[in-house]
Amino acid sequence: MKSTLFFLAVSIVGKSKPHLLYFRGFRYWIRLLLLFFIPNEEKTKMGVYTKDQLLARLKELQIEFASCTHPAVLTVEAQAKYVGHLGGGISKNLFLKDKKHRYYIISALAATTVDLKVLSQRLGLGKGGLRMAPEEALQEILKVSLGCVTPFATMNESAQSVSLLLDEGFKAQQGCLFHPLSNEMTISLNSRDLDKFLISMGRKPVYVDMEAAPLVGKDQPPDLAFLIPSGVPKVDQPEKDEVSSKIHISEKNTRTETIIHANNKKKSPEKLHSAPIADVRTFVDELIERMSASVLSEIAKETDKEQKELPGSVIDGIKKYLGADFSNLAMSFKNAAYTEGFHSGIQSVLLKTGQNITSYGK
Amino acid sequence: MATPETEQKVEGEQVINPWEVSAKDGGKIDYDKLIEKFGCQRIDQTLVNRIEHLTSRPAHIFLRRGVFFAHRDFKEILDLYEKGEKFYLYTGRGPSSEALHLGHLVPFMFTKYLQDAFKVPLVIQLTDDEKCMWKNLSVEECKRLARENAKDIIACGFDISRTFIFSDFNFIGGAFYENMVRVSKCVTFNKVVGIFGFTNEDHIGKISFPPIQAVPSFPSSFPHLFSDSKDLRCLIPCAIDQDPYFRMTRDVAPRLGYHKPSLIESSFFPALQGETGKMSASDPNSAIYVTDSAKAIKNKINKYAFSGGQDSIENHRKFGANLDVDIPFKYLGFFLDDDAELEHIKTEYGAGRMLTGEVKKRLIDVLSELVERHQRARAAVTEEMVDAFMAVRPLPNMFS
Numbered sequence: 039m040k041s042t043l044f045f046l047a048v049s050i051v052g053k054s055k056p057h058l059l060y061f062r063g064f065r066y067w068i069r070l071l072l073l074f075f076i077p078n079e080e081k082t083k084m085g086v087y088t089k090d091q092l093l094a095r096l097k098e099l100q101i102e103f104a105s106c107t108h109p110a111v112l113t114v115e116a117q118a119k120y121v122g123h124l125g126g127g128i129s130k131n132l133f134l135k136d137k138k139h140r141y142y143i144i145s146a147l148a149a150t151t152v153d154l155k156v157l158s159q160r161l162g163l164g165k166g167g168l169r170m171a172p173e174e175a176l177q178e179i180l181k182v183s184l185g186c187v188t189p190f191a192t193m194n195e196s197a198q199s200v201s202l203l204l205d206e207g208f209k210a211q212q213g214c215l216f217h218p219l220s221n222e223m224t225i226s227l228n229s230r231d232l233d234k235f236l237i238s239m240g241r242k243p244v245y246v247d248m249e250a251a252p253l254v255g256k257d258q259p260p261d262l263a264f265l266i267p268s269g270v271p272k273v274d275q276p277e278k279d280e281v282s283s284k285i286h287i288s289e290k291n292t293r294t295e296t297i298i299h300a301n302n303k304k305k306s307p308e309k310l311h312s313a314p315i316a317d318v319r320t321f322v323d324e325l326i327e328r329m330s331a332s333v334l335s336e337i338a339k340e341t342d343k344e345q346k347e348l349p350g351s352v353i354d355g356i357k358k359y360l361g362a363d364f365s366n367l368a369m370s371f372k373n374a375a376y377t378e379g380f381h382s383g384i385q386s387v388l389l390k391t392g393q394n395i396t397s398y399g400k
Numbered sequence: 401m402a403t404p405e406t407e408q409k410v411e412g413e414q415v416i417n418p419w420e421v422s423a424k425d426g427g428k429i430d431y432d433k434l435i436e437k438f439g440c441q442r443i444d445q446t447l448v449n450r451i452e453h454l455t456s457r458p459a460h461i462f463l464r465r466g467v468f469f470a471h472r473d474f475k476e477i478l479d480l481y482e483k484g485e486k487f488y489l490y491t492g493r494g495p496s497s498e499a500l501h502l503g504h505l506v507p508f509m510f511t512k513y514l515q516d517a518f519k520v521p522l523v524i525q526l527t528d529d530e531k532c533m534w535k536n537l538s539v540e541e542c543k544r545l546a547r548e549n550a551k552d553i554i555a556c557g558f559d560i561s562r563t564f565i566f567s568d569f570n571f572i573g574g575a576f577y578e579n580m581v582r583v584s585k586c587v588t589f590n591k592v593v594g595i596f597g598f599t600n601e602d603h604i605g606k607i608s609f610p611p612i613q614a615v616p617s618f619p620s621s622f623p624h625l626f627s628d629s630k631d632l633r634c635l636i637p638c639a640i641d642q643d644p645y646f647r648m649t650r651d652v653a654p655r656l657g658y659h660k661p662s663l664i665e666s667s668f669f670p671a672l673q674g675e676t677g678k679m680s681a682s683d684p685n686s687a688i689y690v691t692d693s694a695k696a697i698k699n700k701i702n703k704y705a706f707s708g709g710q711d712s713i714e715n716h717r718k719f720g721a722n723l724d725v726d727i728p729f730k731y732l733g734f735f736l737d738d739d740a741e742l743e744h745i746k747t748e749y750g751a752g753r754m755l756t757g758e759v760k761k762r763l764i765d766v767l768s769e770l771v772e773r774h775q776r777a778r779a780a781v782t783e784e785m786v787d788a789f790m791a792v793r794p795l796p797n798m799f800s
Binding site for chain 2: 318319365
């Protein structure tokens with residue numbers, strides 16, 4: 039009861055407009071402290087699932103599956119030793135990322151040949167666009183350990199924007215074998231039931247002929263380009279996306295919103311690696327460029343000269359002199375905004391847990 | 401108990417350790433000999449070029465002018481960085497007084513450049529316990545000084561999303577303390593006496609302090625920051641007199657299964673009265689303080705900056721200035737960014753065509769601007785900002 043009230047209160051706070059420019063400090067501090075204070079059942083509502091919850095969910099949906107536990111396995115070969123009796127096709131699962139920090143799970147029958155170069159081209163990423171995702175991403179995004187990549191990992195909030203590609207070959211199998219968020223167990227279920235599950239989690243199942251290698255070129259657009267994660271939640275939702283934390287010159291004077299979503303609603307994707315960073319250097323470079331452009335055009339107007347005729351050294355001088363000053367100012371501003379967000383985050387959570395402290399950490 | 405350091409004093413050698421810096425016979429510090437004695441490497445132009453290439457920006461003035469002139473294992477850090485492996489920075493300050501002068505800011509200005517150029521996180525240690533022990537100040541006073549110094553450090557422009565500042569009194573415990581004990585077990589009493597020159601009369605606080613400065617070089621000391629990256633390397637920008645701490649650390653690290661920290665070391669900032677003079681807190685005219693007004697800076701430079709010019713204008717035009725001992729020229733070497741202009745001053749002043757007054761005037765302009773910028777930044781630092789910098793919090797984008 040208390041936890042539900044908590045979430046209700048937090049979502050109300052989040053929906054109203056905080057009248058300060060909150061920086062990332064607010065957002066991740068909320069998440070961090072909430073994860074600390076919230077019991078496990080709320081964690082689920084926040085979108086971190088365990089194996090047992092998954093199995094319970096499958097049962098709820100009346101999906102039939104066979105299961106078998108075994109010692110932890112890290113490879114398909116090791117897994118094969120224990121699950122032969124279940125019948126059906128063992129899946130091999132790859133967790134990949136592209137150069138723009140978008141993530142993909144490729145789930146295919148162990149026997150299917152998966153050529154990453156071909157898939158990368160079919161997705162429109164060029165020849166070498168797909169790489170194996172780093173180990174940290176496994177934990178951060180899929181919330182699973184090594185050797186445990188599975189289509190079921192897409193049920194986690196943090197994996198909302200991970201694109202899932204399923205092997206067409208699954209459809210032909212009686213049962214397909216996957217890890218249910220733990221590599222100490224394997225479950226076997228029909229591909230139609232897998233679809234049922236994915237749809238219930240708000241995901242559209244996509245099957246791909248992994249071994250096809252259509253030509254990709256000027257007249258033949260990449261056939262899998264629609265699978266690139268767009269970073270926008272797949273489900274329609276009225277709330278805005280989580281705020282971009284880049285301090286943009288046009289946003290400096292607007293109020294930005296940080297929204298904490300309550301349990302049932304689909305959260306906007308947690309973009310761990312592609313969230314725009316408040317980078318002082320890029321900000322200052324852009325500032326100076328815009329300023330130089332407008333100064334040049336104004337001078338050109340006044341003196342009726344062409345912009346090209348104006349001394350470029352003037353602009354270089356401005357860049358050099360102001361660049362350092364602007365960087366310092368921007369850094370000061372960034373630090374101040376972060377500080378405000380940080381303290382509000384702390385106060386917000388502490389208020390909810392019934393404490394009220396005026397100063398922190400002396 | 402005679403120690404290697406005290407023995408050297410008797411023989412008239414230069415003494416460089418964390419608590420004393422003095423040249424041989426009141427002369428200049430011999431850096432070549434120091435490098436040889438300590439066993440570190442010089443930073444040469446190829447290394448500077450490599451840094452420029454890796455970071456896609458011009459090298460910091462302190463690298464170009466040879467202020468940061470020595471290193472240990474910095475090449476390894478660059479090799480790994482090229483391959484995509486990151487590292488973190490560690491530097492610190494002993495908050496012994498509220499008044500910071502420009503020499504104190506030098507390592508922090510350089511560290512800020514490293515943080516921006518390589519896009520890596522930074523931990524800053526405020527050794528308030530060390531000052532409490534060595535300067536015999538009260539615990540409360542040291543804690544207060546640490547916070548005040550933190551404000552000046554923050555004003556140097558560190559990125560809060562990548563920086564963790566901590567004071568020993570507030571932070572020691574947990575994994576940090578565990579590492580302290582591990583390091584302490586590896587260093588004998590004899591060893592610290594040999595390295596730091598402790599005697600039987602020194603209190604035990606001093607003797608057990610060195611591990612505290614060693615331990616931030618190991619990422620496992622900061623589980624809230626680096627729990628995912630236990631293999632992370634550490635780069636320590638510091639003044640070369642801190643080298644003994646890190647020689648000890650590098651000796652201990654492999655025994656604990658940790659990587660040795662790398663170092664990049666700076667030379668000493670000269671006092672206003674010249675290389676032979678000592679910068680002391682009791683003499684406000686021995687240095688330019690960050691709290692000085694433009695007027696005070698002008699006065700100090702004009703009156704107290706040791707000049708290498710000749711005694712009369714005729715002699716000066718004849719012989720030129722002695723650039724080796726001229727303080728205004730040296731200071732310009734630290735703070736005048738324009739290489740071409742400095743070169744011009746070097747030739748003109750060295751030949752006697754430029755007068756000391758002109759050089760001093762240029763220096764006053766440069767320093768006034770620097771100090772004013774710092775004061776503005778300092779004014780923007782609030783107590784809440786210090787709290788945020790010093791809060792034990794994760795830094796999710798510290799490598800971005």
